[in-house]
Amino acid sequence: MIKLLIVDDSALMRRQLGEIFRDEADFEVQMARNGVEALEFNLSFQPEVITLDINMPEMDGLTALSRLMLDRPVPVVMVSSLTEQGALATFEALNLGAVDYITKPGGTISLSIGAIRDELVAKVRAAARSHLKAPRAGRGVLHGNRARELVQRMRDDKAKAAKERALLRQGIVGAGIVIIGVSTGGPRTLEDILPQLPADFGWPVLVAQHMPATFTGSFAERLDQICPMRVVEAASPFPLEPGTIYLGKGGADMVLSSRAGRLTVLPKPESPLHLWHPSVELLGRSVLENCNPSQVIGVMLTGMGNDGSSAFAEIRSRGGRTIAESEESAVVFGMPKELIDLGGASVVLPAERVVSQILLWVGR
Numbered sequence: 001m002i003k004l005l006i007v008d009d010s011a012l013m014r015r016q017l018g019e020i021f022r023d024e025a026d027f028e029v030q031m032a033r034n035g036v037e038a039l040e041f042n043l044s045f046q047p048e049v050i051t052l053d054i055n056m057p058e059m060d061g062l063t064a065l066s067r068l069m070l071d072r073p074v075p076v077v078m079v080s081s082l083t084e085q086g087a088l089a090t091f092e093a094l095n096l097g098a099v100d101y102i103t104k105p106g107g108t109i110s111l112s113i114g115a116i117r118d119e120l121v122a123k124v125r126a127a128a129r130s131h132l133k134a135p136r137a138g139r140g141v142l143h144g145n146r147a148r149e150l151v152q153r154m155r156d157d158k159a160k161a162a163k164e165r166a167l168l169r170q171g172i173v174g175a176g177i178v179i180i181g182v183s184t185g186g187p188r189t190l191e192d193i194l195p196q197l198p199a200d201f202g203w204p205v206l207v208a209q210h211m212p213a214t215f216t217g218s219f220a221e222r223l224d225q226i227c228p229m230r231v232v233e234a235a236s237p238f239p240l241e242p243g244t245i246y247l248g249k250g251g252a253d254m255v256l257s258s259r260a261g262r263l264t265v266l267p268k269p270e271s272p273l274h275l276w277h278p279s280v281e282l283l284g285r286s287v288l289e290n291c292n293p294s295q296v297i298g299v300m301l302t303g304m305g306n307d308g309s310s311a312f313a314e315i316r317s318r319g320g321r322t323i324a325e326s327e328e329s330a331v332v333f334g335m336p337k338e339l340i341d342l343g344g345a346s347v348v349l350p351a352e353r354v355v356s357q358i359l360l361w362v363g364r
Contacts, residue, residue, distance in 0.1 A: 002128050005047035007032040007064070008079065009056040013104075016113045017051065017120075024121060035059025035067070042072050049128040050076045051102070051120075054089050062093060069097040069135050075127040077120075079104050087218040094188045097135040099127040099331055103212050126184055126304040126332050133331065136188070175242055176203045176295040176362060177256075179287055181280030181312070183210040183303025185331025187219060189351050190301075191226065194245060196355035199228035203297075203362060205245040206234075206254065206265065206287070208278040210303065213251030220247045238265045248278030255286035263290060276307045280335075284311025293318035297358055301325045301351065303335035313344025321346045321361055323354055 004027050006017045014031050021027040030045045032038040034056045041047070050068070054061035065076060078093045078101040080086040090101045100123045105116055182190060186209045197205070211219065220233035223245065231245040232238065234254050238246060240263040248254030252267045253274070270277045280300075287296055288311065298312040302325055316322045324336040324345035329352065339345050349357055 001026055001028045002049065002125070003028045003030070003045065003047045004124065005030050005032060005038065005041050005045060005050045007035070007038040007050060007056070007061075008053040009034055010053075013053075020113070020117055020121065021124070035061065035064030038064050039067055039071060042068055042074060046072070047074060049124055050074055051079055051124065052076050052093075052098070053079045053104075054081070054086065054093070062089060062096065065093055065096045065098060066135070073097065073132055073134075075099045075130050075132055077102060077123055077127050084214065084218055087215040090215070091187055091219065091222060095136050095191075097133065099130045099132065100184045103214075122304065123184065126334070130185070130331050131327075131329075131333070133185075133188070176297065177240075177287065177291055178203055178205040178297045178299065178358060179283055180205065180207045180209075180299045180301060181283070181303070181308035181335060182207070182301035183276065183305065183307065183332070183335060185302035186210070189325075189329075189331070190223065193351055193354050194223060194229070194231070195227045197227065197229050197245075197358075200243060201229055201362075202242045204240050204242055205229070206248070206256070206283060207245060208248045208254055208280045208283045208308070210276045210278070210307070211250040213249060216247055216250040223247065234265045234267055236267065239263070240265055248283070251277065253277055253279045253282050255282060256290050257286065258290055274307070276305060280308025281311050284308050284315060287311075288314060288318070293320040296320040297361060298322040299325075299354060299358070300336045300339045300345070301354075302330040302332050304332045305334050306338035307335060309335065309338035309342055309344060312339050313342040316344045316346055323357060324348045325354070326350045 008014050018029050021029050032041050036059050052061045076098045078098045080090045080101050081104050102120050217233050220231050224231035229245050233249055234246045235249045246265045249267050253271055255266050257264050257266050293315050296315050298315045312322050322345050324339045326348050327333045329350035
């Protein structure tokens with residue numbers, strides 16, 4: 001039995017969520033109406049996983065989460081709204097130690113809860129088996145001359161990188177490309193590894209992170225603030241440029257195509273042939289169709305399911321190089337394990353060693 005604590009201030013939402021998990025037979029369910037009760041039940045009921053609403057009276061979800069991780073760390077799936085504010089709160093929750101999130105349905109709950117049922121159950125099951133990471137300390141606030149120096153240095157690095165992108169732009173077809181597939185636990189992992197890539201990194205990076213449409217714009221802006229490389233949401237066609245990170249738009253798929261002799265990143269409607277979006281498999285297939293596989297590096301990070309494993313395995317078999325995140329650092333070892341089991345991983349590394357391996361391969 002999986003002991004689950006559901007925390008939500010809405011009695012209707014608690015009832016609907018409770019019915020979903022009681023129907024699963026292998027869940028023992030307890031309810032809490034707010035963050036204060038969540039802290040109490042975390043110690044008395046000792047759940048193996050918690051679903052936690054963000055907006056609650058008495059004690060909001062973020063405050064409760066920070067206390068939970070101090071009192072008795074436990075895997076938490078956040079329940080957030082489909083708004084920009086909900087997205088920002090969710091990213092903060094992931095930094096505080098939450099494993100995953102589910103977007104709360106809008107409209108009439110009784111009619112829309114079924115739309116997230118399968119995804120919710122899958123995420124809670126995965127969270128119960130997940131590798132729990134310690135809360136990450138805040139990035140801190142810099143003041144005075146030190147802050148101005150660092151901001152100016154970041155601007156100078158990005159300006160230099162922009163000039164180098166302009167010089168390299170015409171030769172992008174013959175250059176290399178990095179593609180990254182990631183799902184559960186991905187936002188925090190990406191925030192850890194992408195800032196390690198230097199501003200003048202000469203290859204474009206394409207990231208397919210399973211995420212709702214309302215989240216990817218905020219996430220791209222967040223990454224752009226902390227990464228030396230430029231980060232953009234691929235919400236419209238972009239000619240591929242070196243030194244740029246393209247984050248696939250949620251609620252769509254991202255593919256690579258050739259337009260007027262230039263490689264171009266394109267968003268397209270979600271493919272019904274693929275379960276997860278933006279689809280890592282579809283991205284990998286489009287890269288194979290348009291690039292020399294020997295000039296491709298594929299990185300498979302934390303996530304549940306097998307999205308992208310087949311395409312990444314083919315990249316390796318056709319001369320490319322691939323990295324699978326190791327079990328020791330992956331929040332959920334599903335997607336990397338699938339790639340490893342197919343024999344498609346050139347190397348298996350913890351997340352903190354991924355960028356150093358990429359830089360080694362590209363001769364940096």
